[in-house]
Structure formats: C-alpha cells, structure tokens
Amino acid sequence: MCVGLSARVVRVSEGSALVDASGARREVSAQLVADLEPGDYVMVHAGAAIAKITEDDTKQADDLMEEFLA
Amino acid sequence: MDLRGKTVTIAHGAGGKQTAELIAQVFKAHFSNPYFTADDAAVLPAPEGRIAMTTDGFIVSPRFFRGGNIGKLSICGTVNDLSCMGAEPLYLTCAFVIEEGFPFEQLEKIVSSMEMTAKEAGVRIVAGDTKVAGKGQVDGVFITTTGVGRIMDNVQTSGSFARPGDSVLVTGDIGRHGCCILLERDEYGIEAEVSSDCAPLWNSVKAVLGKVPEVHVIRDATRGGVGTVLYEIAQESDTGVLLEREFIPVDPAVRGVTDMLGLDPMYLACEGTLVMVVAQEKTQEVLRILQTQKYTHNCAVIGHITESEKGRVVMRTAIGTQTYLPQPGNELLPRIC
Amino acid sequence: MTDSGKENKKSAVEKAVEILSTYDGPKIRIMEVCGTHTHEIFRQGIRSLLPENISLISGPGCPVCVTPVSFIDEAVMLALDKGCTILTFGDLVRVPGSEKSLQTARGEGAIVKVVYSPADAQVYALEHPDEETVFLSVGFETTTPSSCIALEQAIAHGLKNFSLLCANKTMPAAYRAMMDTTDVYLYPGHVCAIQGLSECRQMLELGMSGVVAGFTAPELLTALAVAVRKTEEGRPFLVNCYPRVVTEEGSPEARALVHRYMQPCDSRWRGIGVLKNSGLTLRPEYADYDARKKYNLPGIEGKEAKLCRCGQVLQGAITPKDCPLFGKVCTPEHPVGACMVSSEGACSAFYLYRK
Numbered sequence: 009m010c011v012g013l014s015a016r017v018v019r020v021s022e023g024s025a026l027v028d029a030s031g032a033r034r035e036v037s038a039q040l041v042a043d044l045e046p047g048d049y050v051m052v053h054a055g056a057a058i059a060k061i062t063e064d065d066t067k068q069a070d071d072l073m074e075e076f077l078a
Numbered sequence: 079m080d081l082r083g084k085t086v087t088i089a090h091g092a093g094g095k096q097t098a099e100l101i102a103q104v105f106k107a108h109f110s111n112p113y114f115t116a117d118d119a120a121v122l123p124a125p126e127g128r129i130a131m132t133t134d135g136f137i138v139s140p141r142f143f144r145g146g147n148i149g150k151l152s153i154c155g156t157v158n159d160l161s162c163m164g165a166e167p168l169y170l171t172c173a174f175v176i177e178e179g180f181p182f183e184q185l186e187k188i189v190s191s192m193e194m195t196a197k198e199a200g201v202r203i204v205a206g207d208t209k210v211a212g213k214g215q216v217d218g219v220f221i222t223t224t225g226v227g228r229i230m231d232n233v234q235t236s237g238s239f240a241r242p243g244d245s246v247l248v249t250g251d252i253g254r255h256g257c258c259i260l261l262e263r264d265e266y267g268i269e270a271e272v273s274s275d276c277a278p279l280w281n282s283v284k285a286v287l288g289k290v291p292e293v294h295v296i297r298d299a300t301r302g303g304v305g306t307v308l309y310e311i312a313q314e315s316d317t318g319v320l321l322e323r324e325f326i327p328v329d330p331a332v333r334g335v336t337d338m339l340g341l342d343p344m345y346l347a348c349e350g351t352l353v354m355v356v357a358q359e360k361t362q363e364v365l366r367i368l369q370t371q372k373y374t375h376n377c378a379v380i381g382h383i384t385e386s387e388k389g390r391v392v393m394r395t396a397i398g399t400q401t402y403l404p405q406p407g408n409e410l411l412p413r414i415c
Numbered sequence: 416m417t418d419s420g421k422e423n424k425k426s427a428v429e430k431a432v433e434i435l436s437t438y439d440g441p442k443i444r445i446m447e448v449c450g451t452h453t454h455e456i457f458r459q460g461i462r463s464l465l466p467e468n469i470s471l472i473s474g475p476g477c478p479v480c481v482t483p484v485s486f487i488d489e490a491v492m493l494a495l496d497k498g499c500t501i502l503t504f505g506d507l508v509r510v511p512g513s514e515k516s517l518q519t520a521r522g523e524g525a526i527v528k529v530v531y532s533p534a535d536a537q538v539y540a541l542e543h544p545d546e547e548t549v550f551l552s553v554g555f556e557t558t559t560p561s562s563c564i565a566l567e568q569a570i571a572h573g574l575k576n577f578s579l580l581c582a583n584k585t586m587p588a589a590y591r592a593m594m595d596t597t598d599v600y601l602y603p604g605h606v607c608a609i610q611g612l613s614e615c616r617q618m619l620e621l622g623m624s625g626v627v628a629g630f631t632a633p634e635l636l637t638a639l640a641v642a643v644r645k646t647e648e649g650r651p652f653l654v655n656c657y658p659r660v661v662t663e664e665g666s667p668e669a670r671a672l673v674h675r676y677m678q679p680c681d682s683r684w685r686g687i688g689v690l691k692n693s694g695l696t697l698r699p700e701y702a703d704y705d706a707r708k709k710y711n712l713p714g715i716e717g718k719e720a721k722l723c724r725c726g727q728v729l730q731g732a733i734t735p736k737d738c739p740l741f742g743k744v745c746t747p748e749h750p751v752g753a754c755m756v757s758s759e760g761a762c763s764a765f766y767l768y769r770k
Contacts, residue, residue, distance in 0.1 A: 010449070010451060010554070010555065010557035010558060010603065010605035010606065011451055012451075012604075012605050012608075012630065012660075034531075036532075037532075037534060037561065037564050039560075039564055039668060039669075039672065040560050040609070040666045040668050040669040040672070041666060041668065042668060051605065051608060051660050053557050053558065053561070053605055054504070054531075054532050054533065054554070054557075054558050054561040055531055055532020055533065055534050055535065055561055055564075056532070056534075056560060056561045056564060058557060058560075058605060058608050058609060058666065058669070059605075059608040059609075059660045059661070059662075059666065060660075061659050061660055062658070062659050062660075063659045064659070065629060065631045065633050065634050065659065066427070066633060067659075068629075068633075068634070068637075068656075068657070068658060068659045069427035069428065069431070069633040069634070069636075069637045070426070070427050071658075072427070072637045072641060072656055073426070073427045073430055073431075073637065076640075076641045076644055076645070076654065077430055077431065077434060077637070077640055077641065077644055
C-alpha cells in the first residue's frame, strides 16, 4: 500500500530534507522523523521521510536467521 | 545572419518571398548538398539492391533537453530505424510544422543539430517542407522525417527471426531518454544528472553487420522501451525471452528516479539504444565490436531466446526465481502504491 | 547502505527459501495485507518457491482498490461540474467510477494533474491562484501524514483555493474484519513505521499472529520463513521482521500531526462495506479545506460494476481467476474493478504475471 524508497539525507533545513537515492535528489518533508541529520538513511514515501533506516536488509536478514531460523 | 528576436510568422508559410527567406536563412544554410535543390522533388541516383524506407513524426516537450533536442531526435529516430534493418541511411526528407511566433534562433539551433547529426550518420537531407500553423495549433515545432537506406548485402533482420538459443543484447544502458524527459518536464521536483541517450547508431550497426551479417533481430527501443520491444520480438518470432534481471544495465541515477516514482526503466524510451538478437556463438564477437563503438560501450547480454513461454518475457530474479515481465500497456504514471 | 540484490546475503536468503520450500506441515494461510507486498512478491517470483500448503492471500491494503466508486464519482463531479483542478497520485487516474474515470473526464476537458506528493499539490495551488484545486487525499497511515503536511502548509499560506477530498483509511478495523480469513498477517511495514507495533500487539491479544515485513526479496523471504517457523510452534506470535525501519513506537510526530487535523469516521471499503472508525476525515474546524463541504457535494451512492468481484478478492475469499470478468472483460487496459487498475491490486498482479 505504500511504496517506500530508501535514500540518504544530504541536507536538513526547517522541516525539510534533501535526500539522494543513487543520484536522484528531491526535497522531502522531515517533519515525521525526529532529529534527522545529513548522512542518515531514511525511508521516503509520498514526499515525506517516514522513518530512519538503521541497517541494511542483509544484516537484518542475518539477525533474523540467527534468532528465529537457525 | 542575426536571427535574434525574429520569429516565424504565418507569412513564412505562405509560399511567397518570406517562405523563400526562411528556407534560405535557416534550412539551406544547413542542409546544403547537391541533391537539395529548389525543384519540386529531389532527383537521386538509385542505389543497387534492396532499399529500406521509413517515416516518423516527432513531438517532444521540452524541445531542448539534456543530450539533445527535437532536431537531433528527428534524425536519430529515422537513421536508427533504417539501421535496424541493416540499411545504410542515404537520403532523408524532413517536414516541419512550426507554430506562429516560434523564435528563429531556436529553429536555427534545431536545424543546425539536424545537420550535425545527419553528417555523423552519413545521411543527406535532400528535401524539406515547411508549414506554419496558427498560434496554439501546434506546440512549437513538429518534425516528420522520412528516410531511405540501402540494405547491406547478406543482411536480413526482422522481429520474426529470433530463434531459441539466441542471445539478447542491449547496446547500452536503458531508459535514459524517457527518464531525461521526465526530469526536464520538472513535474515531480526530482533532480538527477541524466542525459538522453539520443544518438545515431548507424556506425555501430555497420561495424557489427560488417563482421557479423547474420544478426537476427535489431530493433530500437524507443516508445515503450526495451520491455515493449522484447514482447514484440517474442510475439513476432513465436518464442519466449528469458532475461536475467541483474544483467540489465541501468544508470544508477535512472534507477534512483524510477524507484522514486515507482516506475520501471524497462518501459522508458531509449533513443540511442538497440535490442539485438544474435546467434549464441556470435555473441562475444558482437559484444566486442559494440564495445569499441562510440555510443554502445555499455552494451550487455541480458538474456536469451527460449523455445518455451512463447510470446512471453520471463525475468530471472536475483534470488533465482522466475517471474513474468508484466506486459507493457498503459500511460506511465508515478505511483505511491 | 543499499537494499537487496547484493552479495553475502545468500546464506540467510537460502535458509529462508529452504524453510519455505520444504515445509510439509498443515496448511498455513498468510495474508499479505499490503498491496506493495503483493506486487513485490509477484515481481520477485516468490510464489513459485512456496509449496501448496503455504497459501498467500492478497489482502485489502491497496488504497486504490478499497476506495469506493463514489469517491471517483465525487472527484469527477468536482472536475467537470465544479471546474476544479484535480491533483492526485498517479494511481487513481484510471480507476473507473460509476460512469467515468478521471482519465475519461480529462478527455472531456477536466484538468487532472498527477503529483508526487501532497505538498506538491499545495505548491501547485499556491502557484495557480486562479484555479480552485482539490487534492485527492487517499491512503493509509503511511500516506495520511503527508496530506496533513500539505494542509498545514496551505493554512500557513492562507490558501483559499486548496482543499482535500478525503478517503483516508486506517488499518485496525480491517485487521479485525479479516482475521477469520487467514492464519498469519504479513503486516504492512510502512504502516507500522508510522504506527509502531501497538496495533499489531492488540491483534496478538486477540490471538492473531503476524510478522511485520519489509519489501526487498530478503525481507519478504525471511518474514515468510519466520511466519512458518513460528506457526509450527503453535502459539500466537508477533515478530518484527523489519526492525531496520519499524520501531516499537513508530512516528509519534506523524500521529500527532494527523490527530491535529483529522478525526476518525466510519468509512466504506470497496467490497468489504462500511467499517466503523476505519477512516479519517478533517476536523470540523478545517471545514474550509474539506472539498465535500466547500463545494456542497451531494451524497453519492456509486454504482459498482455488476459481476465485478473485487470485494471477494479483497477479502481473500476468491482469487482473481475465479471472477467471471477476469482477463476477459477486465484487463489492465480496460479495468472494470479497482483491483485491476492499481499496479498492486491482486487482479492486476495476477493478470500481469499470469501463466
């Protein structure tokens, strides 16, 4: 229901953030995520950063394996 | 000649003195060659053997974009269509429909890049036509080009010639023109360094066919992109196509833009990228030749033709599963879901 | 940091694939609530890895699919009768209304602009003071905050030519309504990114199992594998398989923003009916920005196409192939029901990837 795009925060200013997804850049709202900083990775949906991304999907899969699927 | 501030008026299309002036100042200045005369039709030596002939109309908004303009596009489109049939582009005609009030300076730029592109492709512009339409009746300028080419000996390409086992190649990374135009229209506030791939590909094709005349299919992946062309080939040849998703070259910035908008670069137009279907044993040779050519060094084998799944395009994913490439269809709209 | 498709994850993915493909226990029904999951599962070919006793049910989590016909009728009326400029996500343009889609209306002179975000719609209104603009505010918890951001900006600019036609929906009522049709929910990762895990925990208290899932191939595979493993243990469970994005508390900022401008209302879901407190509407103090009130829209019934069985498809009661219209009268080029329009609708996915 909600396509998300992971992107890197380049710049933050007054409630908005410039994000970069492999060279595609766009201003998005930074209102929904507290304390965004340049260098953070965020999930972007419909023009707003909706969450910080704290690790990559590979690491996450490995962790899940270890905990639940070993 | 100073064209600054001058605009095209209805009088320029009326056939009188001002039409002659427009032709002299803009078209003749650039398209000059022995065949381009004031007579009603160009008189040309007939080439030997088989000829290929094609026509295409060009409307693009914006008219000037990163990597080209409507003029360059109008030459590349027709040159590439001829090239796909293994035909050396010889002669081209062009018909302009120009909106009243269109700046001469822009027209001059467009015509000048047509000249340069035609020169690069080795094709001569031998006849032209100009009509002026009232303000609002057309969007700036529309160009139609028609081309004639001589088909190389021993060459026969067709969308129906793909055979099971053949390799499927693209001559460059895909979807760049479509992505570039999307960005230039600036409707979605996205910025990225993406240039159109718009380029005349005859020299690349000639180099390939000179060594490997038995290429089965060549098709340019314009409107509808590579995905659409592959479905056409699968259906016309009554075969399947199996692609390896990870082998398909996509410029990272194009990937970023399409991911942002929920689009698939497989359906975005290319204007300087061809799909080729080649016998498996000739694949490496064709790749090596393409790699040495100006516009095709990003070429890649992206899959092969199959006996099964007739009429369909199947994609092998990074996790080893197979899935269908959705059939192309509707207007590309960005999506949130 | 990148998503999917790179080296080194083979082991985890392979293990997940092994668990899924060799499962030979009792039948497990897993509902991918979210349409983006449906879409990605097809795109990644994941269904082909599953044995027959793991069945995936495509759920109601596509805002386009569950938006009732009457909503499109209202938008068409605003465009054609009231002369409004319609600003919308691309997804809605081709959805059929009772008589017309927005695309058809555009052919009849309606101005319909596709935007990337609600905030862009607000900017359009600002830049076109002569046009009365209406943004079609659809979507679930993930998307609704963006509509509120746009509204907040419109208010800050004192815009008088901007309003919202709301059909925003919330998931908990649907979670409850559908729980008998499935054993495990594959919870929508990006809804949970906003809402946190509390709503899933409430479902767990009702005995409903679920895993929160991301959208890349490794994420989908591991979430499905965890669902299977935990089901085998025999107790209701909730596992957050998308912790890199979904936290326990979600985004309190987003929820506060939505709460400021919107309030719950009963809402009609196409095919499912009216679910109590499953929608959001603008608070009365923002009535000036509510297109229904501003333009005095009449109550519209909306005629769904006869024979269209999107409703049952959305509830997982039938698969698209069981619908008499599927692939014959109803195709992505000529959609009859919304599930065929939306690229993440179950019918569209089944059609595009059909054998």
